[in-house]
Amino acid sequence: MTRRQFLDGALTIAGAAAGASLPIQLGTAAASPAPASRTPAGELKVSLPARIVALDPLGPLAAEEPVRIVAAHVFDSLVVRDMKTRQYLPSLATKWESPDPTTWVFTLRSGVKFHDGSPLGAKDVKASLERMLKLRGPFAPLWAAVDTVDAPNDGTVRIKTKTPLGTMLANASLLSIAPADKMEQAGFFNRPIGSGPFRVVSYRPDNELALEANPGYWGTPPGVRTLRFKDIPEVAARVTALITGEIDLTFALPPDQLAALGKQKAVQIVSTPSYRYYFIWMNIKREPFTDKRVRQAMVYALDIDTMVKTLMQGIARRMTSPIPTTVFGYSPQRPYAYDPRKAKELLAAAGRPNGFDATMIWNPDSGPQDRELAQAFISYWNAIGVRIKDGQAERPQWLDKLLKLDWDMDFQSNGVITGDADFVLRRLYTTSANRMGYASPTVDTLLNDAAATVDQNKRKLFYAQANEIIWDDAVGIYPFELVQAYVYRTGVEGFIPTPSFPTFASVTVKR
């Protein structure tokens, strides 16, 4: 880690700590920008890196990136996370409070209407949360602590939890609100109605989703009148479409394509650290990874800085913690230097002077440069005498093995969808989660306490300790946090790069 990177991390902590407030957080309506007088005009054509598989943000595919991106345009949530200040701002809820640690009361914005003109009220919030829990979608576990949801009046939602829920606001930012009386109708989510800045005009699966500006939107009107999501799976075709103007914006391109696009005049590239990161787990229940020295040796064997430069070329930064810098709960750790000699010494001390054999599973849909990285890791380990077999498998087979703990090592990427450390740390590293065989009562206590604490400053302290233990125990290897590079044509203005799930409501297009 360079000094500069360390400072970045330190600033992040200071900033977030200063911003985090009392256990009772109060939002104010003034925090969201007053409706501007602009009239939406023109058209923005976007191609997402993955296909839009569904339009139901409460269903079983709710965590898929395209589903979330579309949801943020068609629907509103109670709160939104400001990506700059990392604070939760009012959206459908104008204020919220936690009168006691297991109760949250949200006051809804009045006068909000769905795209069909019907009013949005507390019963819609209740029904949306209940649908998500009923369908047992990917976000249902986030709400496991919820006891009751009720609507004392049309403008108030009260959520009671069995235990304090420290991630309430992060969770609420991912809960899209749909109309209670319509969302259970068959086919509703093929052309859904929300209250968001855009409404659905047409949806042709695998081809195009067309949205248009919602004239009755309560917030700032969107910049463009028409927003089209065009499905172009092949990277070469997507890059060509950007160059020829068939699309205006795309992201998640491989480094070689980015380098070529960097030379194009009509195209701009903006990058921002994302919620996604690569990691390698070692199965702590299997020899020889039961020995911490072996795990540390595996980390010391990797020249991560060189890989950042040569393989990732601007799409990743060296990671400095078990979670990315962008996430709530991040705290920087002491880096493992590239030191093959020390790695060999540690192996010898662990009684493995001649190395060992093991297999590393991964799937070819992991993320950018995954194949190149897997090969690079294997050759670095080979240099310290550890012979790792390439266990590439198709995603369904890989997932099956992963969850059954039927592996020596696992290489994959992961996204902290909620932007909160709880989503990755407690879900993965507690003894009961049993995802890589790690069992530390101290870490269990820290992570469970952090989840059940509403005071965000205290939560930060819990995560700081947990990060340090996980890092020093070398439970995994955390080489890269990915940088999201957005590429767009000249004329696209006002786009704000985000660590995940970009929104395009602020964008205007000049031609």
Added chain:
Amino acid sequence: MGSYLAGRLGYAVFVLWGAITIVFVTVRVVPGDPAQLMVGAQGTRQDVEALRHRFGLDRPLPAQYGSYLGEAARLNFGQSLRLEQPAVDAVAQRIPATALLALSAMALAVTASLPLGIVAAVARGSLLDRAVSVVSLVGQSVPNFWLGIMFILIFARTLRWLPSAGIGGLEHLILPAVSLALLVIGVLTRLVRSGLVDVIHEDYVRTAYAKGLALRSVIVRHALPNALIPVVTVAGLQLGHLLAGAVIVETVFAWPGVGRLLVDAISNRDYPVVQVAVLLITAGFILVNLLVDLSYAYLDPRIRYR
């Protein structure tokens, strides 16, 4: 003719049953679980089990198979596990795009391979013949995903004549249809050529020349119809090949067809969609084969179906 068709129909039902059964078993035998894939890495064991129960995947395989066959007989092929619609709708929605692509490619391939094959056969052994052979061989061997990407780079990015992706007007159809057609042009050209070469020395052809007909009408009226039967047979069979090629071409050119749906359904273990897609492709294949067989009677009046 009537009894012949009835026989073929019975045979078709048998083939369809076989296809259903093979696919039903295959998708379930390969590792990977749709419920687990949907819940992803964040869900709990209970979430996966609940989803498996909702999909009916917790029942014994023979029971699942029995009820699937029963429902399929009533043309109910179940709900897609991932898409919010019946599996058959998801596939049916995408059939027009694939049919348009495959039939355009076939039409292109036939239009190109007839003249190419004739020229090669008539001028057998010439430089022209060898050039046609080389071109058709290359067309057949070059992987069409590579060809597709090259087309995009040349015609969309560099020359900017044609769009790079998506479905729309005729200009959108050209690149995918040509990439797909090149897959079969080679085979068909070689068949037309060898078929003509075989008949060109037959007595009736010599007779046709002898009675003073021009080369053109000898070939088109007399030689070609006799060379066409294998060509039609293979063209029919190649339609299946085209559907396989469409899987790749559809992905490269963002063509919203059955091929892409099928690949996505397989990699997400969306059993109902895979099953009904394969079933419909099989049905299409059977239909094409039937049409091919019936066309023989037209091409060769000696053939009669009873």
